[in-house]
Amino acid sequence: MTEKAPYIQVIDLDFEYPDGTQALKEINLEIVKGEFIALIGQNGSGKTTLSKCLNGLYKPTAGDIIVDGLNTKKSSIVQMVKRVGYVFQNPDHQLFNSNCWDEIAYGPRNIQLSDEEVKERVEEAIQVVGLPKIYHSEHPFFLSKGLRQRVAIASILALRPHVIIVDEPTTGQDMKQSLEIMDFLQDLNDKHGHTIIIITHDMPIVGIYARRVIAMAQARIMADGPTGEVFTQTEVLEKTFLAPPQITQLAQADPDLGFNPGTLTVEDMVGQFLEMMGRRE
Amino acid sequence: MNKTLLGYVPNESPIYAVHPFVKLFFLLIVSLFPMFVTAPDWNIGLMFVIIIFMWISRVNMKTLKIYVPVAISMGTIIFISYTVLGGTHPEFELLARVWGINFYWERVRDALVVYFRILPMIFTMVFFLSTSRERDIIVAMRSVKVPFVITYVFAMALRSAGMVLEDFQIVRQAEQARGFDPTGKSLPYKIRQYVMYMIPLFALSLRRSEEFTNALVARGYAFTGEFSKVKRADYILTHYSYKYFDYIFIALIGIAFIALLIFRYGFGYFLVEQSWLMRILHGAVS
Numbered sequence: 001m002t003e004k005a006p007y008i009q010v011i012d013l014d015f016e017y018p019d020g021t022q023a024l025k026e027i028n029l030e031i032v033k034g035e036f037i038a039l040i041g042q043n044g045s046g047k048t049t050l051s052k053c054l055n056g057l058y059k060p061t062a063g064d065i066i067v068d069g070l071n072t073k074k075s076s077i078v079q080m081v082k083r084v085g086y087v088f089q090n091p092d093h094q095l096f097n098s099n100c101w102d103e104i105a106y107g108p109r110n111i112q113l114s115d116e117e118v119k120e121r122v123e124e125a126i127q128v129v130g131l132p133k134i135y136h137s138e139h140p141f142f143l144s145k146g147l148r149q150r151v152a153i154a155s156i157l158a159l160r161p162h163v164i165i166v167d168e169p170t171t172g173q174d175m176k177q178s179l180e181i182m183d184f185l186q187d188l189n190d191k192h193g194h195t196i197i198i199i200t201h202d203m204p205i206v207g208i209y210a211r212r213v214i215a216m217a218q219a220r221i222m223a224d225g226p227t228g229e230v231f232t233q234t235e236v237l238e239k240t241f242l243a244p245p246q247i248t249q250l251a252q253a254d255p256d257l258g259f260n261p262g263t264l265t266v267e268d269m270v271g272q273f274l275e276m277m278g279r280r281e
Numbered sequence: 282m283n284k285t286l287l288g289y290v291p292n293e294s295p296i297y298a299v300h301p302f303v304k305l306f307f308l309l310i311v312s313l314f315p316m317f318v319t320a321p322d323w324n325i326g327l328m329f330v331i332i333i334f335m336w337i338s339r340v341n342m343k344t345l346k347i348y349v350p351v352a353i354s355m356g357t358i359i360f361i362s363y364t365v366l367g368g369t370h371p372e373f374e375l376l377a378r379v380w381g382i383n384f385y386w387e388r389v390r391d392a393l394v395v396y397f398r399i400l401p402m403i404f405t406m407v408f409f410l411s412t413s414r415e416r417d418i419i420v421a422m423r424s425v426k427v428p429f430v431i432t433y434v435f436a437m438a439l440r441s442a443g444m445v446l447e448d449f450q451i452v453r454q455a456e457q458a459r460g461f462d463p464t465g466k467s468l469p470y471k472i473r474q475y476v477m478y479m480i481p482l483f484a485l486s487l488r489r490s491e492e493f494t495n496a497l498v499a500r501g502y503a504f505t506g507e508f509s510k511v512k513r514a515d516y517i518l519t520h521y522s523y524k525y526f527d528y529i530f531i532a533l534i535g536i537a538f539i540a541l542l543i544f545r546y547g548f549g550y551f552l553v554e555q556s557w558l559m560r561i562l563h564g565a566v567s
Contacts, residue, residue, distance in 0.1 A: 159459070
Protein backbone atom coordinates (compact mmCIF):
# COMPACT_ATOMS: atom_id res chain seq x y z
CA MET A 1 0.00 0.00 0.00
CA THR A 2 1.19 3.51 -0.78
CA GLU A 3 2.48 5.86 1.91
CA LYS A 4 0.73 8.97 0.63
CA ALA A 5 -1.64 10.83 2.97
CA PRO A 6 -5.14 9.40 2.72
CA TYR A 7 -7.70 11.42 0.76
CA ILE A 8 -10.55 9.48 2.37
CA GLN A 9 -10.45 8.03 5.86
CA VAL A 10 -13.24 5.80 7.13
CA ILE A 11 -13.10 5.38 10.89
CA ASP A 12 -15.22 2.80 12.74
CA LEU A 13 -18.12 3.37 10.39
CA ASP A 14 -21.51 1.85 11.18
CA PHE A 15 -24.58 2.50 9.09
CA GLU A 16 -28.13 1.42 9.83
CA TYR A 17 -31.09 1.99 7.52
CA PRO A 18 -34.28 3.43 9.01
CA ASP A 19 -35.90 -0.04 8.80
CA GLY A 20 -33.24 -1.33 11.21
CA THR A 21 -31.06 -3.14 8.66
CA GLN A 22 -27.43 -2.92 9.75
CA ALA A 23 -25.77 -2.27 6.39
CA LEU A 24 -22.24 -1.47 7.57
CA LYS A 25 -20.36 -2.59 10.67
CA GLU A 26 -17.01 -1.39 11.96
CA ILE A 27 -15.63 -0.30 8.60
CA ASN A 28 -12.13 1.12 8.64
CA LEU A 29 -10.25 2.02 5.49
CA GLU A 30 -8.07 4.62 3.86
CA ILE A 31 -8.04 5.68 0.24
CA VAL A 32 -5.20 7.71 -1.24
CA LYS A 33 -5.21 9.81 -4.40
CA GLY A 34 -4.73 7.96 -7.67
CA GLU A 35 -5.96 4.54 -6.60
CA PHE A 36 -8.13 2.30 -8.79
CA ILE A 37 -10.26 0.29 -6.39
CA ALA A 38 -12.86 -2.42 -6.93
CA LEU A 39 -15.50 -2.88 -4.26
CA ILE A 40 -16.69 -6.46 -4.54
CA GLY A 41 -19.14 -8.63 -2.63
CA GLN A 42 -22.48 -10.32 -3.06
CA ASN A 43 -25.73 -8.36 -3.25
CA GLY A 44 -26.62 -6.80 0.09
CA SER A 45 -23.05 -6.96 1.39
CA GLY A 46 -22.92 -3.18 1.84
CA LYS A 47 -20.91 -2.01 -1.19
CA THR A 48 -23.40 0.57 -2.45
CA THR A 49 -24.18 1.78 1.07
CA LEU A 50 -20.48 2.27 1.77
CA SER A 51 -19.97 4.21 -1.43
CA LYS A 52 -23.00 6.41 -0.76
CA CYS A 53 -21.53 7.12 2.67
CA LEU A 54 -18.24 8.13 1.03
CA ASN A 55 -19.85 10.99 -0.87
CA GLY A 56 -22.12 12.10 1.94
CA LEU A 57 -25.42 10.86 0.51
CA TYR A 58 -25.74 8.76 3.65
CA LYS A 59 -24.53 10.07 6.97
CA PRO A 60 -22.86 7.51 9.27
CA THR A 61 -24.93 6.11 12.14
CA ALA A 62 -21.66 5.82 14.06
CA GLY A 63 -18.04 6.59 13.25
CA ASP A 64 -16.68 9.17 10.83
CA ILE A 65 -15.70 9.61 7.23
CA ILE A 66 -13.12 12.26 6.51
CA VAL A 67 -12.84 13.32 2.87
CA ASP A 68 -10.06 15.77 2.03
CA GLY A 69 -10.12 16.91 5.67
CA LEU A 70 -13.91 17.35 5.78
CA ASN A 71 -16.14 15.22 7.98
CA THR A 72 -19.09 14.07 5.86
CA LYS A 73 -21.38 14.44 8.88
CA LYS A 74 -20.71 18.15 9.09
CA SER A 75 -20.28 18.96 5.40
CA SER A 76 -22.88 20.14 2.93
CA ILE A 77 -23.76 18.11 -0.13
CA VAL A 78 -22.22 20.83 -2.34
CA GLN A 79 -18.87 20.47 -0.51
CA MET A 80 -19.00 16.71 -0.93
CA VAL A 81 -19.94 16.51 -4.61
CA LYS A 82 -16.93 18.64 -5.48
CA ARG A 83 -14.75 15.94 -3.94
CA VAL A 84 -16.51 12.62 -4.49
CA GLY A 85 -18.71 12.00 -7.52
CA TYR A 86 -21.14 9.10 -7.63
CA VAL A 87 -22.38 7.58 -10.87
CA PHE A 88 -25.53 5.58 -10.22
CA GLN A 89 -25.95 2.04 -11.49
CA ASN A 90 -28.89 2.92 -13.73
CA PRO A 91 -28.10 6.08 -15.71
CA ASP A 92 -31.85 6.65 -16.16
CA HIS A 93 -32.09 7.62 -12.49
CA GLN A 94 -29.81 10.59 -12.98
CA LEU A 95 -30.81 12.15 -16.28
CA PHE A 96 -32.95 15.22 -15.59
CA ASN A 97 -32.66 17.40 -18.66
CA SER A 98 -33.96 17.43 -22.20
CA ASN A 99 -30.57 17.41 -23.92
CA CYS A 100 -27.12 16.07 -23.16
CA TRP A 101 -25.42 19.46 -22.96
CA ASP A 102 -27.84 20.76 -20.32
CA GLU A 103 -27.61 17.43 -18.55
CA ILE A 104 -23.86 17.79 -18.12
CA ALA A 105 -24.27 21.47 -17.16
CA TYR A 106 -26.88 20.64 -14.50
CA GLY A 107 -24.37 19.89 -11.71
CA PRO A 108 -22.11 22.94 -12.29
CA ARG A 109 -25.22 25.14 -12.41
CA ASN A 110 -26.41 23.62 -9.12
CA ILE A 111 -23.17 24.64 -7.45
CA GLN A 112 -23.75 28.15 -8.81
CA LEU A 113 -20.79 28.49 -11.18
CA SER A 114 -20.72 31.31 -13.71
CA ASP A 115 -22.05 30.62 -17.21
CA GLU A 116 -18.54 30.80 -18.61
CA GLU A 117 -17.20 28.27 -16.16
CA VAL A 118 -20.19 25.98 -16.72
CA LYS A 119 -19.51 26.07 -20.46
CA GLU A 120 -15.82 25.38 -19.94
CA ARG A 121 -16.51 22.43 -17.66
CA VAL A 122 -19.17 20.95 -19.94
CA GLU A 123 -16.88 21.15 -22.98
CA GLU A 124 -14.07 19.58 -20.97
CA ALA A 125 -16.30 16.73 -19.72
CA ILE A 126 -17.66 16.12 -23.22
CA GLN A 127 -14.13 15.93 -24.56
CA VAL A 128 -13.00 13.52 -21.84
CA VAL A 129 -15.92 11.10 -22.38
CA GLY A 130 -15.75 11.54 -26.15
CA LEU A 131 -19.41 12.30 -26.70
CA PRO A 132 -19.89 13.06 -30.43
CA LYS A 133 -21.30 16.50 -31.24
CA ILE A 134 -24.46 15.08 -32.88
CA TYR A 135 -25.59 13.92 -29.43
CA HIS A 136 -25.12 17.24 -27.63
CA SER A 137 -28.65 18.42 -28.35
CA GLU A 138 -30.16 14.92 -28.21
CA HIS A 139 -32.46 13.87 -25.35
CA PRO A 140 -30.35 11.58 -23.11
CA PHE A 141 -33.13 9.00 -22.88
CA PHE A 142 -32.89 8.27 -26.60
CA LEU A 143 -29.23 7.30 -26.46
CA SER A 144 -27.91 3.73 -26.12
CA LYS A 145 -27.19 2.53 -22.58
CA GLY A 146 -23.43 2.87 -23.15
CA LEU A 147 -23.84 6.49 -24.26
CA ARG A 148 -26.25 7.24 -21.41
CA GLN A 149 -23.62 5.89 -19.04
CA ARG A 150 -21.07 8.23 -20.64
CA VAL A 151 -23.40 11.20 -20.26
CA ALA A 152 -23.93 10.22 -16.62
CA ILE A 153 -20.17 10.03 -16.06
CA ALA A 154 -19.62 13.32 -17.93
CA SER A 155 -22.24 14.98 -15.75
CA ILE A 156 -20.26 13.93 -12.69
CA LEU A 157 -16.91 14.87 -14.27
CA ALA A 158 -18.21 18.39 -14.84
CA LEU A 159 -18.26 18.80 -11.07
CA ARG A 160 -14.53 17.98 -11.13
CA PRO A 161 -14.55 15.63 -8.16
CA HIS A 162 -11.28 14.02 -7.30
CA VAL A 163 -12.83 10.64 -6.56
CA ILE A 164 -15.31 9.04 -8.95
CA ILE A 165 -17.41 6.13 -7.74
CA VAL A 166 -19.09 4.14 -10.49
CA ASP A 167 -21.76 1.66 -9.43
CA GLU A 168 -21.81 -1.44 -11.64
CA PRO A 169 -20.32 0.21 -14.75
CA THR A 170 -20.48 -2.94 -16.87
CA THR A 171 -23.85 -4.40 -15.89
CA GLY A 172 -26.00 -5.06 -18.94
CA GLN A 173 -23.18 -4.23 -21.34
CA ASP A 174 -21.56 -6.59 -23.81
CA MET A 175 -17.85 -7.31 -23.48
CA LYS A 176 -16.87 -4.66 -26.06
CA GLN A 177 -18.85 -1.92 -24.35
CA SER A 178 -17.68 -3.07 -20.92
CA LEU A 179 -14.06 -2.81 -22.01
CA GLU A 180 -14.71 0.60 -23.60
CA ILE A 181 -16.18 1.96 -20.36
CA MET A 182 -13.41 0.44 -18.28
CA ASP A 183 -10.69 1.75 -20.64
CA PHE A 184 -12.28 5.15 -20.29
CA LEU A 185 -12.23 4.90 -16.48
CA GLN A 186 -8.61 3.78 -16.63
CA ASP A 187 -7.81 6.84 -18.73
CA LEU A 188 -9.46 9.04 -16.11
CA ASN A 189 -7.25 7.34 -13.55
CA ASP A 190 -3.98 7.32 -15.51
CA LYS A 191 -4.13 10.53 -17.53
CA HIS A 192 -6.38 12.77 -15.47
CA GLY A 193 -5.36 11.57 -12.02
CA HIS A 194 -8.86 10.73 -10.77
CA THR A 195 -9.23 8.17 -8.03
CA ILE A 196 -11.64 5.54 -9.32
CA ILE A 197 -13.80 3.25 -7.22
CA ILE A 198 -15.91 0.71 -9.10
CA ILE A 199 -18.59 -1.46 -7.56
CA THR A 200 -18.84 -4.66 -9.53
CA HIS A 201 -19.47 -8.39 -9.64
CA ASP A 202 -17.44 -8.77 -12.82
CA MET A 203 -14.28 -10.51 -11.61
CA PRO A 204 -12.39 -10.62 -14.95
CA ILE A 205 -12.88 -6.84 -15.18
CA VAL A 206 -11.58 -6.47 -11.61
CA GLY A 207 -8.58 -8.62 -12.51
CA ILE A 208 -7.73 -6.50 -15.54
CA TYR A 209 -8.29 -2.99 -14.18
CA ALA A 210 -8.36 -2.72 -10.39
CA ARG A 211 -5.12 -2.35 -8.49
CA ARG A 212 -6.80 -2.71 -5.12
CA VAL A 213 -9.75 -4.83 -4.08
CA ILE A 214 -12.04 -4.37 -1.10
CA ALA A 215 -14.15 -7.50 -0.58
CA MET A 216 -17.26 -7.13 1.54
CA ALA A 217 -19.67 -9.59 3.11
CA GLN A 218 -22.37 -9.21 5.74
CA ALA A 219 -21.77 -5.48 6.16
CA ARG A 220 -18.05 -5.90 6.90
CA ILE A 221 -14.80 -5.69 4.98
CA MET A 222 -13.47 -9.23 4.64
CA ALA A 223 -10.35 -8.46 2.60
CA ASP A 224 -8.57 -5.34 1.46
CA GLY A 225 -5.36 -5.28 -0.53
CA PRO A 226 -3.70 -5.49 -3.93
CA THR A 227 -5.92 -7.36 -6.40
CA GLY A 228 -3.64 -10.35 -6.91
CA GLU A 229 -3.15 -10.72 -3.17
CA VAL A 230 -6.89 -10.66 -2.38
CA PHE A 231 -7.60 -13.22 -5.10
CA THR A 232 -5.23 -15.65 -3.43
CA GLN A 233 -7.26 -15.54 -0.21
CA THR A 234 -9.65 -18.25 -1.35
CA GLU A 235 -11.18 -18.84 2.09
CA VAL A 236 -12.05 -15.18 2.45
CA LEU A 237 -13.45 -15.04 -1.07
CA GLU A 238 -15.64 -18.04 -0.32
CA LYS A 239 -17.23 -16.06 2.50
CA THR A 240 -18.08 -13.32 0.01
CA PHE A 241 -19.51 -15.93 -2.42
CA LEU A 242 -17.16 -14.70 -5.11
CA ALA A 243 -14.64 -16.58 -7.18
CA PRO A 244 -11.49 -15.08 -8.68
CA PRO A 245 -11.31 -14.76 -12.47
CA GLN A 246 -10.93 -18.06 -14.29
CA ILE A 247 -7.36 -17.26 -15.30
CA THR A 248 -6.49 -16.79 -11.60
CA GLN A 249 -8.22 -20.07 -10.74
CA LEU A 250 -6.23 -21.78 -13.49
CA ALA A 251 -2.99 -20.38 -12.10
CA GLN A 252 -3.97 -21.59 -8.62
CA ALA A 253 -5.16 -25.04 -9.81
CA ASP A 254 -1.83 -26.79 -9.37
CA PRO A 255 0.82 -24.98 -7.30
CA ASP A 256 3.47 -27.38 -8.62
CA LEU A 257 3.16 -25.85 -12.08
CA GLY A 258 4.77 -22.75 -10.65
CA PHE A 259 2.34 -20.08 -11.82
CA ASN A 260 1.88 -17.02 -9.65
CA PRO A 261 -1.38 -17.64 -7.71
CA GLY A 262 -2.12 -13.94 -8.04
CA THR A 263 -2.15 -14.06 -11.85
CA LEU A 264 -4.84 -11.70 -13.08
CA THR A 265 -4.77 -11.64 -16.86
CA VAL A 266 -4.18 -13.98 -19.77
CA GLU A 267 -1.23 -11.82 -20.87
CA ASP A 268 0.28 -12.20 -17.42
CA MET A 269 -0.07 -15.98 -17.59
CA VAL A 270 1.31 -16.17 -21.12
CA GLY A 271 4.29 -14.12 -19.95
CA GLN A 272 4.92 -16.50 -17.06
CA PHE A 273 4.50 -19.48 -19.37
CA LEU A 274 7.00 -18.15 -21.90
CA GLU A 275 9.42 -17.39 -19.10
CA MET A 276 9.12 -20.97 -17.83
CA MET A 277 9.63 -22.36 -21.31
CA GLY A 278 12.65 -20.12 -21.78
CA ARG A 279 14.11 -21.35 -18.52
CA ARG A 280 13.68 -24.96 -19.61
CA GLU A 281 15.36 -24.35 -22.92
CA MET B 282 -37.76 -8.03 7.59
CA ASN B 283 -40.44 -8.46 4.97
CA LYS B 284 -40.73 -5.85 2.27
CA THR B 285 -44.25 -4.56 2.06
CA LEU B 286 -45.69 -2.13 -0.45
CA LEU B 287 -44.82 0.86 1.73
CA GLY B 288 -41.84 -0.29 3.73
CA TYR B 289 -40.60 -3.13 5.87
CA VAL B 290 -42.27 -5.15 8.62
CA PRO B 291 -40.37 -7.69 10.76
CA ASN B 292 -40.98 -11.39 10.05
CA GLU B 293 -42.19 -11.78 13.64
CA SER B 294 -45.03 -9.29 13.17
CA PRO B 295 -48.38 -10.75 14.28
CA ILE B 296 -49.95 -9.27 11.14
CA TYR B 297 -48.61 -12.24 9.15
CA ALA B 298 -50.80 -14.59 11.15
CA VAL B 299 -53.84 -12.85 9.70
CA HIS B 300 -55.20 -14.01 6.34
CA PRO B 301 -54.59 -11.38 3.61
CA PHE B 302 -58.32 -11.22 2.91
CA VAL B 303 -58.93 -9.96 6.45
CA LYS B 304 -56.58 -7.05 5.78
CA LEU B 305 -58.31 -6.26 2.50
CA PHE B 306 -61.71 -6.53 4.18
CA PHE B 307 -60.47 -4.19 6.93
CA LEU B 308 -59.34 -1.69 4.29
CA LEU B 309 -62.55 -1.78 2.32
CA ILE B 310 -64.96 -1.63 5.27
CA VAL B 311 -63.09 0.52 7.80
CA SER B 312 -62.36 3.12 5.07
CA LEU B 313 -66.11 3.57 4.85
CA PHE B 314 -66.54 4.32 8.57
CA PRO B 315 -65.68 8.05 8.32
CA MET B 316 -68.23 8.46 5.49
CA PHE B 317 -70.99 7.92 8.05
CA VAL B 318 -69.39 9.90 10.87
CA THR B 319 -69.39 13.69 10.89
CA ALA B 320 -68.16 14.20 14.46
CA PRO B 321 -64.35 14.59 14.26
CA ASP B 322 -63.97 13.12 17.78
CA TRP B 323 -64.90 9.65 16.52
CA ASN B 324 -62.75 9.92 13.41
CA ILE B 325 -59.76 11.01 15.51
CA GLY B 326 -60.51 8.00 17.73
CA LEU B 327 -60.47 5.77 14.64
CA MET B 328 -57.07 7.16 13.68
CA PHE B 329 -55.72 6.26 17.12
CA VAL B 330 -57.13 2.75 16.77
CA ILE B 331 -55.34 2.36 13.42
CA ILE B 332 -52.09 3.71 14.90
CA ILE B 333 -52.41 1.10 17.68
CA PHE B 334 -52.91 -1.59 15.02
CA MET B 335 -49.79 -0.35 13.24
CA TRP B 336 -47.84 -0.48 16.48
CA ILE B 337 -49.08 -4.02 17.21
CA SER B 338 -48.17 -5.00 13.65
CA ARG B 339 -44.68 -3.58 14.25
CA VAL B 340 -44.83 -1.08 11.43
CA ASN B 341 -41.94 1.37 11.79
CA MET B 342 -43.75 4.33 13.33
CA LYS B 343 -40.98 6.70 12.26
CA THR B 344 -42.21 6.32 8.67
CA LEU B 345 -45.46 8.05 9.63
CA LYS B 346 -43.66 11.37 9.68
CA ILE B 347 -43.35 11.28 5.87
CA TYR B 348 -47.13 11.72 5.73
CA VAL B 349 -47.04 14.90 7.82
CA PRO B 350 -46.40 17.18 4.78
CA VAL B 351 -49.24 15.42 2.93
CA ALA B 352 -51.58 15.93 5.90
CA ILE B 353 -50.59 19.59 6.23
CA SER B 354 -50.92 20.42 2.53
CA MET B 355 -54.22 18.54 2.29
CA GLY B 356 -55.54 20.35 5.38
CA THR B 357 -54.44 23.70 3.96
CA ILE B 358 -56.17 23.07 0.62
CA ILE B 359 -59.39 21.96 2.33
CA PHE B 360 -59.34 24.92 4.71
CA ILE B 361 -58.75 27.43 1.89
CA SER B 362 -61.44 25.81 -0.26
CA TYR B 363 -64.03 26.06 2.51
CA THR B 364 -63.10 29.46 3.93
CA VAL B 365 -61.27 31.73 1.46
CA LEU B 366 -63.12 30.26 -1.54
CA GLY B 367 -66.25 29.48 0.48
CA GLY B 368 -68.30 32.44 -0.73
CA THR B 369 -70.49 34.90 1.16
CA HIS B 370 -73.10 33.49 3.52
CA PRO B 371 -74.89 36.14 5.56
CA GLU B 372 -76.87 33.38 7.27
CA PHE B 373 -73.67 31.93 8.81
CA GLU B 374 -71.91 33.05 11.98
CA LEU B 375 -69.09 35.43 11.07
CA LEU B 376 -65.90 34.75 13.03
CA ALA B 377 -63.55 37.23 11.40
CA ARG B 378 -63.09 39.36 8.33
CA VAL B 379 -59.50 39.44 7.03
CA TRP B 380 -58.56 41.40 3.89
CA GLY B 381 -62.17 41.35 2.80
CA ILE B 382 -62.53 37.61 3.27
CA ASN B 383 -65.25 36.39 5.59
CA PHE B 384 -64.43 33.48 7.86
CA TYR B 385 -67.64 31.76 8.97
CA TRP B 386 -67.83 29.26 11.79
CA GLU B 387 -69.92 26.84 9.72
CA ARG B 388 -67.33 26.80 6.92
CA VAL B 389 -64.46 26.24 9.35
CA ARG B 390 -66.45 23.46 10.99
CA ASP B 391 -67.23 21.82 7.64
CA ALA B 392 -63.57 22.02 6.61
CA LEU B 393 -62.58 20.22 9.83
CA VAL B 394 -65.29 17.61 9.33
CA VAL B 395 -64.07 16.84 5.81
CA TYR B 396 -60.41 16.86 6.89
CA PHE B 397 -61.03 14.44 9.74
CA ARG B 398 -63.02 12.20 7.43
CA ILE B 399 -60.21 11.94 4.91
CA LEU B 400 -57.37 11.46 7.41
CA PRO B 401 -58.61 8.12 8.86
CA MET B 402 -59.19 6.84 5.32
CA ILE B 403 -55.55 7.66 4.48
CA PHE B 404 -54.41 6.05 7.76
CA THR B 405 -56.36 2.90 6.87
CA MET B 406 -54.75 2.78 3.44
CA VAL B 407 -51.28 3.38 4.90
CA PHE B 408 -51.87 0.60 7.44
CA PHE B 409 -52.94 -1.76 4.65
CA LEU B 410 -50.05 -0.90 2.31
CA SER B 411 -47.51 -0.95 5.17
CA THR B 412 -48.49 -4.47 6.18
CA SER B 413 -49.25 -6.03 2.80
CA ARG B 414 -47.01 -7.46 0.17
CA GLU B 415 -48.08 -7.66 -3.46
CA ARG B 416 -48.83 -11.34 -3.10
CA ASP B 417 -51.06 -10.66 -0.09
CA ILE B 418 -53.25 -8.56 -2.34
CA ILE B 419 -53.33 -11.25 -5.01
CA VAL B 420 -54.25 -13.87 -2.41
CA ALA B 421 -56.90 -11.65 -0.86
CA MET B 422 -58.58 -10.91 -4.17
CA ARG B 423 -58.26 -14.42 -5.57
CA SER B 424 -59.62 -15.96 -2.38
CA VAL B 425 -62.90 -14.14 -3.04
CA LYS B 426 -62.78 -15.16 -6.71
CA VAL B 427 -62.02 -11.77 -8.21
CA PRO B 428 -61.06 -12.55 -11.85
CA PHE B 429 -57.40 -13.21 -12.40
CA VAL B 430 -56.86 -10.38 -14.89
CA ILE B 431 -58.37 -7.78 -12.55
CA THR B 432 -56.40 -9.11 -9.59
CA TYR B 433 -53.11 -8.85 -11.43
CA VAL B 434 -53.79 -5.42 -12.87
CA PHE B 435 -54.66 -4.17 -9.37
CA ALA B 436 -51.63 -5.82 -7.78
CA MET B 437 -49.32 -4.47 -10.46
CA ALA B 438 -50.71 -0.98 -10.07
CA LEU B 439 -49.90 -1.14 -6.36
CA ARG B 440 -46.50 -2.61 -7.07
CA SER B 441 -45.81 0.24 -9.49
CA ALA B 442 -46.65 2.74 -6.77
CA GLY B 443 -44.02 1.10 -4.55
CA MET B 444 -41.50 1.09 -7.38
CA VAL B 445 -42.11 4.75 -8.15
CA LEU B 446 -41.50 5.54 -4.47
CA GLU B 447 -38.22 3.60 -4.59
CA ASP B 448 -37.21 5.32 -7.83
CA PHE B 449 -38.10 8.65 -6.27
CA GLN B 450 -35.64 8.02 -3.43
CA ILE B 451 -32.84 7.11 -5.86
CA VAL B 452 -33.59 10.05 -8.16
CA ARG B 453 -33.53 12.36 -5.15
CA GLN B 454 -30.12 11.01 -4.17
CA ALA B 455 -28.93 11.33 -7.78
CA GLU B 456 -29.99 14.98 -7.77
CA GLN B 457 -28.10 15.52 -4.50
CA ALA B 458 -25.07 13.80 -6.04
CA ARG B 459 -25.20 16.53 -8.71
CA GLY B 460 -24.97 19.26 -6.12
CA PHE B 461 -28.67 19.99 -5.63
CA ASP B 462 -29.06 21.29 -2.10
CA PRO B 463 -32.48 22.79 -1.31
CA THR B 464 -31.34 24.07 2.10
CA GLY B 465 -32.04 27.77 2.44
CA LYS B 466 -33.40 28.10 -1.12
CA SER B 467 -36.65 29.87 -2.01
CA LEU B 468 -39.88 27.92 -2.48
CA PRO B 469 -40.14 28.61 -6.26
CA TYR B 470 -36.56 27.37 -6.69
CA LYS B 471 -37.33 24.21 -4.74
CA ILE B 472 -40.51 23.60 -6.71
CA ARG B 473 -38.66 24.10 -10.02
CA GLN B 474 -36.01 21.60 -8.97
CA TYR B 475 -38.52 19.09 -7.64
CA VAL B 476 -40.35 19.21 -10.96
CA MET B 477 -37.14 17.85 -12.52
CA TYR B 478 -37.72 14.61 -10.61
CA MET B 479 -40.65 14.00 -12.89
CA ILE B 480 -38.48 13.58 -16.00
CA PRO B 481 -36.58 10.45 -14.89
CA LEU B 482 -39.62 9.13 -13.01
CA PHE B 483 -41.83 9.33 -16.10
CA ALA B 484 -39.15 7.89 -18.35
CA LEU B 485 -38.51 5.00 -15.95
CA SER B 486 -42.24 4.33 -15.61
CA LEU B 487 -42.70 4.26 -19.37
CA ARG B 488 -39.75 1.90 -19.88
CA ARG B 489 -40.96 -0.30 -17.04
CA SER B 490 -44.56 -0.43 -18.23
CA GLU B 491 -43.37 -1.57 -21.64
CA GLU B 492 -41.23 -4.27 -20.00
CA PHE B 493 -44.20 -5.28 -17.82
CA THR B 494 -46.43 -5.61 -20.85
CA ASN B 495 -43.92 -7.65 -22.79
CA ALA B 496 -43.24 -9.88 -19.78
CA LEU B 497 -46.95 -10.49 -19.25
CA VAL B 498 -47.63 -11.29 -22.89
CA ALA B 499 -44.59 -13.59 -22.89
CA ARG B 500 -46.17 -15.45 -19.96
CA GLY B 501 -49.53 -15.89 -21.71
CA TYR B 502 -51.40 -13.08 -19.95
CA ALA B 503 -54.35 -11.55 -21.82
CA PHE B 504 -57.00 -9.18 -20.56
CA THR B 505 -59.56 -10.54 -23.02
CA GLY B 506 -59.83 -13.52 -25.33
CA GLU B 507 -59.23 -17.22 -24.83
CA PHE B 508 -56.17 -16.85 -22.62
CA SER B 509 -58.21 -14.94 -20.06
CA LYS B 510 -60.66 -17.84 -19.75
CA VAL B 511 -58.03 -20.40 -18.87
CA LYS B 512 -58.61 -21.84 -15.41
CA ARG B 513 -55.64 -21.11 -13.23
CA ALA B 514 -54.14 -23.26 -10.52
CA ASP B 515 -53.70 -20.41 -8.01
CA TYR B 516 -50.79 -22.21 -6.44
CA ILE B 517 -50.15 -19.25 -4.14
CA LEU B 518 -53.51 -19.76 -2.42
CA THR B 519 -52.36 -23.16 -1.16
CA HIS B 520 -49.96 -21.33 1.20
CA TYR B 521 -52.81 -19.61 3.03
CA SER B 522 -55.75 -20.89 5.00
CA TYR B 523 -58.35 -19.18 7.13
CA LYS B 524 -57.98 -19.70 10.86
CA TYR B 525 -60.68 -19.30 13.47
CA PHE B 526 -59.49 -15.81 14.44
CA ASP B 527 -59.72 -14.70 10.79
CA TYR B 528 -63.45 -15.42 10.91
CA ILE B 529 -63.68 -13.60 14.25
CA PHE B 530 -61.95 -10.51 12.78
CA ILE B 531 -64.18 -10.51 9.70
CA ALA B 532 -67.26 -10.85 11.93
CA LEU B 533 -66.07 -8.06 14.26
CA ILE B 534 -65.39 -5.67 11.38
CA GLY B 535 -68.78 -6.48 9.82
CA ILE B 536 -70.63 -6.12 13.15
CA ALA B 537 -68.85 -2.82 13.86
CA PHE B 538 -69.98 -1.50 10.47
CA ILE B 539 -73.59 -2.60 10.95
CA ALA B 540 -73.59 -1.16 14.48
CA LEU B 541 -72.24 2.11 13.10
CA LEU B 542 -75.07 2.29 10.56
CA ILE B 543 -77.70 1.47 13.19
CA PHE B 544 -76.39 4.04 15.67
CA ARG B 545 -75.98 6.64 12.94
CA TYR B 546 -79.32 6.29 11.22
CA GLY B 547 -81.40 4.64 13.97
CA PHE B 548 -80.31 6.73 16.96
CA GLY B 549 -78.67 9.78 15.35
CA TYR B 550 -75.17 9.27 16.83
CA PHE B 551 -71.84 10.44 15.38
CA LEU B 552 -73.19 13.81 14.24
CA VAL B 553 -71.09 16.96 14.25
CA GLU B 554 -73.69 18.70 16.41
CA GLN B 555 -72.84 16.24 19.21
CA SER B 556 -69.09 16.74 18.91
CA TRP B 557 -67.56 18.02 22.17
CA LEU B 558 -64.40 18.89 20.24
CA MET B 559 -66.38 21.22 18.00
CA ARG B 560 -68.16 22.72 21.00
CA ILE B 561 -64.81 23.53 22.63
CA LEU B 562 -63.43 24.94 19.39
CA HIS B 563 -66.57 26.99 18.77
CA GLY B 564 -66.34 28.40 22.27
CA ALA B 565 -62.69 29.28 21.71
CA VAL B 566 -63.11 31.09 18.38
CA SER B 567 -66.48 32.80 18.96
